[in-house]
Amino acid sequence: MKWSEITILTTNEAVEPISNILHETGASGLVIEDPLDLERFEGEGFGEIVELDPENYPDEGVRIKAYLPMNSFLGETVEEIKQAINQLLLYDIDLGKNQVTISEVHEEEWASAWKKYYKPVKISNRITITPTWEDYKPVSTDELIIELDPGMAFGTGTHPTTVLSIQGLEAYIEPGDKVIDVGCGSGVLSIASIKLGAESVQAFDLDEVAVHSTKLNVKLNHLQDKVTTKQNNLLDGVEGQVDVIVSNILAEIIVRFVREAYNNLRPGGHFITSGIIQKKKQSVRDQLVEAGFDIISVSEMEDWVSIVAKKPE
Numbered sequence: 001m002k003w004s005e006i007t008i009l010t011t012n013e014a015v016e017p018i019s020n021i022l023h024e025t026g027a028s029g030l031v032i033e034d035p036l037d038l039e040r041f042e043g044e045g046f047g048e049i050v051e052l053d054p055e056n057y058p059d060e061g062v063r064i065k066a067y068l069p070m071n072s073f074l075g076e077t078v079e080e081i082k083q084a085i086n087q088l089l090l091y092d093i094d095l096g097k098n099q100v101t102i103s104e105v106h107e108e109e110w111a112s113a114w115k116k117y118y119k120p121v122k123i124s125n126r127i128t129i130t131p132t133w134e135d136y137k138p139v140s141t142d143e144l145i146i147e148l149d150p151g152m153a154f155g156t157g158t159h160p161t162t163v164l165s166i167q168g169l170e171a172y173i174e175p176g177d178k179v180i181d182v183g184c185g186s187g188v189l190s191i192a193s194i195k196l197g198a199e200s201v202q203a204f205d206l207d208e209v210a211v212h213s214t215k216l217n218v219k220l221n222h223l224q225d226k227v228t229t230k231q232n233n234l235l236d237g238v239e240g241q242v243d244v245i246v247s248n249i250l251a252e253i254i255v256r257f258v259r260e261a262y263n264n265l266r267p268g269g270h271f272i273t274s275g276i277i278q279k280k281k282q283s284v285r286d287q288l289v290e291a292g293f294d295i296i297s298v299s300e301m302e303d304w305v306s307i308v309a310k311k312p313e
């Protein structure tokens with residue numbers, strides 16, 4: 001079968017909304033090529049080193065690649081994608097060069113192409129994420145391994161926003177904690193929470209592909225009795241209080257549910273937020289404080305920010 005590879009040259013900030021647009025139009029096998037990420041992995045000494053070819057990876061932004069079947073709707077679908085991307089400008093999302101290119105590929109090529117970049121990566125002091133197809137042996141006895149099949153959901157676990165979230169979980173999860181993961185994607189943060197000692201996680205995502213992907217990864221890591229996964233909009237209808245809420249979602253979405261997060265946390269509980277682009281840091285901070293939270297840490301990686309807020313005792 002012949003496929004069409006669509007490549008979008010954009011910014012870090014636009015990766016998640018563009019990925020969502022591509023999912024919605026039925027594109028498969030999303031690959032995110034971020035030269036900054038590849039450089040970062042090079043220094044870490046884990047897995048196979050990805051060689052950067054400066055010709056292929058000029059420092060001009062992030063490339064998102066996805067694959068569409070070659071059929072008579074292709075032209076229309078590409079137009080739909082372009083229009084939906086341009087609509088993001090209305091939400092003040094920087095699209096960078098916003099170049100869209102199309103080329104033809106064969107199925108076998110892309111199946112191996114998108115797996116090439118996913119290697120075992122040490123994400124935090126204790127956690128290493130390894131794709132299911134790699135046979136990875138832990139280097140030390142206290143290393144915690146998360147097996148991940150990123151499939152179509154965001155993401156491979158190595159995006160800076162996910163890394164910051166995992167570092168937050170590592171700092172604030174206490175043994176026996178109850179956790180909620182809002183926007184679970186591939187389920188990586190839910191799995192990390194349990195590996196770090198949490199007793200249970202409620203994982204929610206609006207996207208049914210993400211719900212499916214979380215269920216799959218939870219099963220791969222044998223944690224079905226500890227993680228429940230449900231399709232849900234943010235914290236709508238969620239009752240009870242937990243010790244930790246983690247959410248790696250865009251700033252615009254976090255500010256929509258800070259009050260619910262406050263209500264769903266026990267006094268002294270932590271709200272670990274991530275996915276916040278630098279320029280929106282202050283507005284998220286302000287909303288958290290307005291809802292009654294104390295800000296206890298702010299961490300940054302590349303253009304991304306994670307804020308950890310605590311509900312007073």
Ligand SMILES: C[S@@+](CC[C@H](N)C(=O)[O-])C[C@H]1O[C@@H](n2cnc3c(N)ncnc32)[C@H](O)[C@@H]1O
Binds near residue numbers: 153155183189234
């Ligand atoms: C940036 S991804 C994070 C995925 C994963 N937690 C991680 O850290 O890699 C954000 C996720 O939030 C989900 N999402 C976006 N809006 C949502 C909403 N209103 N309610 C629930 N989930 C939402 C998206 O479908 C996506 O899976």
